[in-house]
Amino acid sequence: xxxxxxxxxxxxxxxxxxxxxxxxxxxxxxxxxxxxxxxxxxxxxxxxxxxxxxxxxxxxxxxxxxxxxxxxxxxxxxxxxxxxxxxxxxxxxxxxxxxxxxxxxxxxxxxxxxxxxxxxxxxxxxxxxxxxxxxxxxxxxxxxxxxxxxxxxxxxxxxxxxxxxxxxxxxxxxxxxxxxxxxxxxxxxxxxxxxxxxxxxxxxxxxxxxxxxxxxxxxxxxxxxxxxxxxxxxxxxxxxxxxxxxxxxxxxxxxxxxxxxxxxxxxxxxxxxxxxxxxxxxxxxxxxxxxxxxxxxxxxxxxxxxxxxx
Amino acid sequence: xxxxxxxxxxxxxxxxxxxxxxxxxxxxxxxxxxxxxxxxxxxxxxxxxxxxxxxxxxxxxxxxxxxxxxxxxxxxxxxxxxxxxxxxxxxxxxxxxxxxxxxxxxxxxxxxxxxxxxxxxxxxxxxxxxxxxxxxxxxxxxxxxxxxxxxxxxxxxxxxxxxxxxxxxxxxxxxxxxxxxxxxxxxxxxxxxxxxxxxxxxxxxxxxxxxxxxxxxxxxxxxxxxxxxxxxxxxxxxxxxxxxxxxxxxxxxxxxxxxxxxxxxxxxxxxxxxxxxxxxxxxxxxxxxxxxxxxxxxxxxxxxxxxxxxxxxxxxxxxx
Numbered sequence: 001x002x003x004x005x006x007x008x009x010x011x012x013x014x015x016x017x018x019x020x021x022x023x024x025x026x027x028x029x030x031x032x033x034x035x036x037x038x039x040x041x042x043x044x045x046x047x048x049x050x051x052x053x054x055x056x057x058x059x060x061x062x063x064x065x066x067x068x069x070x071x072x073x074x075x076x077x078x079x080x081x082x083x084x085x086x087x088x089x090x091x092x093x094x095x096x097x098x099x100x101x102x103x104x105x106x107x108x109x110x111x112x113x114x115x116x117x118x119x120x121x122x123x124x125x126x127x128x129x130x131x132x133x134x135x136x137x138x139x140x141x142x143x144x145x146x147x148x149x150x151x152x153x154x155x156x157x158x159x160x161x162x163x164x165x166x167x168x169x170x171x172x173x174x175x176x177x178x179x180x181x182x183x184x185x186x187x188x189x190x191x192x193x194x195x196x197x198x199x200x201x202x203x204x205x206x207x208x209x210x211x212x213x214x215x216x217x218x219x220x221x222x223x224x225x226x227x228x229x230x231x232x233x234x235x236x237x238x239x240x241x242x243x244x245x246x247x248x249x250x251x252x253x254x255x256x257x258x259x260x261x262x263x264x265x266x267x268x269x270x271x272x273x274x275x276x277x278x279x280x281x282x283x284x285x286x287x288x289x290x291x292x293x294x295x296x297x298x299x300x301x302x303x304x305x306x307x308x309x310x
Numbered sequence: 311x312x313x314x315x316x317x318x319x320x321x322x323x324x325x326x327x328x329x330x331x332x333x334x335x336x337x338x339x340x341x342x343x344x345x346x347x348x349x350x351x352x353x354x355x356x357x358x359x360x361x362x363x364x365x366x367x368x369x370x371x372x373x374x375x376x377x378x379x380x381x382x383x384x385x386x387x388x389x390x391x392x393x394x395x396x397x398x399x400x401x402x403x404x405x406x407x408x409x410x411x412x413x414x415x416x417x418x419x420x421x422x423x424x425x426x427x428x429x430x431x432x433x434x435x436x437x438x439x440x441x442x443x444x445x446x447x448x449x450x451x452x453x454x455x456x457x458x459x460x461x462x463x464x465x466x467x468x469x470x471x472x473x474x475x476x477x478x479x480x481x482x483x484x485x486x487x488x489x490x491x492x493x494x495x496x497x498x499x500x501x502x503x504x505x506x507x508x509x510x511x512x513x514x515x516x517x518x519x520x521x522x523x524x525x526x527x528x529x530x531x532x533x534x535x536x537x538x539x540x541x542x543x544x545x546x547x548x549x550x551x552x553x554x555x556x557x558x559x560x561x562x563x564x565x566x567x568x569x570x571x572x573x574x575x576x577x578x579x580x581x582x583x584x585x586x587x588x589x590x591x592x593x594x595x596x597x598x599x600x601x602x603x604x605x606x607x608x609x610x611x612x613x614x615x616x617x618x619x620x621x622x623x624x625x626x627x628x629x630x
Contacts (some may be wrong), residue, residue: 015468022469026485136366140612142561144568148584148604152597251476252565267569270480282481286472 004301012294019286020071023279024064028056033080033273054080054276067279076280081272086280089265097261099173100254101246103181105239108188113235115189116196120204120231121223131193138190147183147256155179155257163257180257184250188242192235199231206230244292360624367620373613381428390418392425392578401591404598411598413583414591422578423602429579430610433494433563434556440498442552445505446545452506453513454536464510467503475500479562480571493572497559505548505555512544546625553618557611564607580607 027033034047042050051057054077055066070077076086119131138146156162160179161171203209204227212222254263262281269277361367380387389409396416404411410419452463470478482496516522517540525539566572567581575582580603587599 011465011468014465015472018465018469019472023481026481030485137612140615141608142557142611144561144565145604145608145611148588148600152588152600245474251474252568255569266477270484271570278481282473282477285474285477289472289474 001302005298008294008297008301012290015290016283016286017068019290020068020279020283021064023282024067027275027278028063029060031273033275050080071283077276079269079277080274086276089277090262090280090284093260093262093265096173096177096259097250097254097263100177100180100184100250100259100261101243103177104184104188104246105243107181107185108192108242109235109239111185111189112192113196113232115193116235117200117223117228119193119197120200123201128197131197135190135193138186143183143187144252144256146186147180147253150179150183151256176259180250180253180259183253183256184246188238192238195234195238196231199234200227203227203231241292241296244288357624361620364620364623366616367623370613370616370620373609374617377427377431377610377613380424381431384424384428388418388421388424390421392417392421393576394418401596401599403595410602413599414586417578419583419598419602422583423580423606425578426580426583426603427606427610429490429573429577430560430563430607433490433497434559434610434614436494437497437501437559438552438556440494441501441555442505442548444498444502445507446509446541446548448502449506449509449548450513450536450541450544453510454517454532454540460510463506467506470500470503473500475558476562476565479566480569483566483571488572488574490573493563493566497562501555501559505551508548508551509544512547513540516540516544550618550622550625553614553621557614557618560610560614561607564603580604 034042034050048057055063058066074087076090078084079086079089115131115134119128122128151163154160159175161169161175163179165171204223209222209227212226213219217226250261251263251267253259254261255267258264262284266278266281268274269281361371394417396412399408399412399416400414402408402412402416408418408420410423413419413422448463452460473481478500479493479496482499483492486492486495513536522535522539525535530539563572564579564581564584567577567579568585570585573579573582583603584600587596587603591599
């Protein structure tokens with residue numbers, strides 16, 4: 001087991017380093033953040049000064065090694081636009097994204113689990129068919145489109161703040177987070193409902209449920225106390241994986257609702273050619289993904305010895 | 311695997327199914343069944359019968375067929391040039407002249423939607439073909455060869471899968487400049503690792519199977535074993551996945567365009583239209599600007615997803 005963990009860890013480190021190299025090549029070798037683009041002209045002297053200021057006059061391998069070194073010491077540099085500390089920018093955006101992910105997960109687990117249980121318990125009833133239709137639609141319709149529809153129809157009414165709104169309008173975070181969280185939660189809720197329905201149906205066929213019913217327990221106790229605990233396991237695994245996706249991939253949703261999290265920050269940085277911020281945020285997303293998939297692999301190896309040996 | 315029932319215990323049609331499911335590859339049937347026309351149940355016939363029963367999948371197939379047809383005849387049925395501006399006629403609601411209205415530059419939205427449909431299908435198909443080809447070839451090499459090639463290909467897929475799909479696509483398009491080809495390139499680069507992994511898993515499972523061992527023992531070459539014996543059996547999941555992949559590519563292109571990455575700004579593309587409709591035009595009552603393109607994206611992805619689900623159910627009844 002120890003050998004497997006070490007090998008997997010080495011693999012993860014290698015992937016992260018290769019990813020930063022790829023990112024560096026894309027952003028600094030093949031692209032030039034200070035070049036004149038379209039309507040923006042940058043005089044050559046200014047470009048030279050900017051390059052020197054950001055250490056881009058050095059050789060490329062040197063620049064990359066410097067970046068890698070700084071990354072390990074936690075120094076992400078300053079951004080190109082307003083010379084703000086990149087770590088500060090991320091520190092400001094991250095709590096908003098974390099809140100969004102948290103609210104989205106609470107929503108999708110609540111909706112998904114309840115819908116899944118109802119569909120399983122009243123199998124082939126009207127409610128089961130309804131859940132099947134809704135989950136099919138929720139999985140099929142892209143989150144992007146759902147976000148557009150919600151933004152254009154619901155935002156600005158009732159407790160949902162309008163999008164876009166003026167900077168002066170102050171909205172408490174729990175109202176601001178609602179619509180993007182619902183948008184993100186819809187797909188996951190559908191997946192969870194399907195998972196829950198499937199595993200609940202399986203558990204309901206087992207002997208210990210029959211025993212519970214045979215000794216005269218009420219149906220409510222049987223389902224909520226006995227069956228629920230065992231059928232929730234696949235949902236827990238799924239939620240664990242989706243946390244990473246939510247933290248790294250709320251790009252479109254945050255941009256649609258102009259929600260100031262890391263996704264929106266990344267989109268803004270990409271439009272401004274703000275390379276230090278792009279480097280930092282994408283590295284962050286890669287780190288989360290690599291870390292989570294490593295944990296999953298190690299957990300599986302721990303549970304199933306056959307994987308360790310292959 | 312379930313145990314195979316003894317053919318002698320079954321009725322004639324069931325026997326036919328059993329005999330056919332035991333034959334390895336699709337394609338022309340052995341000649342001895344050719345004489346009995348009408349009772350001849352080809353593998354494709356079986357598949358088609360199962361597919362037809364699935365109403366959702368059939369609806370999806372019909373919608374896909376209509377979309378492909380519309381895209382093919384797009385230049386003939388567009389009432390206006392989708393690029394033609396007419397500022398005096400801007401932001402017209404849908405009417406008899408302009409079925410879907412006009413955009414902020416006075417361009418006919420119905421013509422633009424058709425053009426966008428063609429773009430979406432081209433990008434979706436090209437992405438699918440590109441990433442499937444790359445994925446199948448590399449996945450097959452990795453799975454069959456094992457050892458160093460396997461390690462190399464798998465580490466490369468690890469690397470590309472570590473980037474979130476959309477973020478990776480944006481970075482690639484940004485690096486190579488905007489344009490339809492660049493979008494396809496980006497989506498292929500980000501899409502092939504999934505296909506390669508699927509393929510590799512299939513090959514790994516089949517490599518040690520008895521019929522492959524039999525082929526090897528009569529001296530078949532590696533190339534022949536992979537292309538004639540393993541691929542026909544291993545390709546199914548990749549084939550099914552590829553249809554979902556078309557929908558994913560269509561949404562990805564629209565999302566990129568919405569974020570201002572990808573196609574040039576004046577291209578009549580669904581994501582661009584949505585961006586214009588909800589970000590640039592903030593006038594009440596102009597909802598048709600975003601409704602048509604977002605609806606079109608929704609219908610496209612649903613149609614391909616339904617076809618993909620139908621394929622899965624019809625090709626492999628065990629999975630249901």
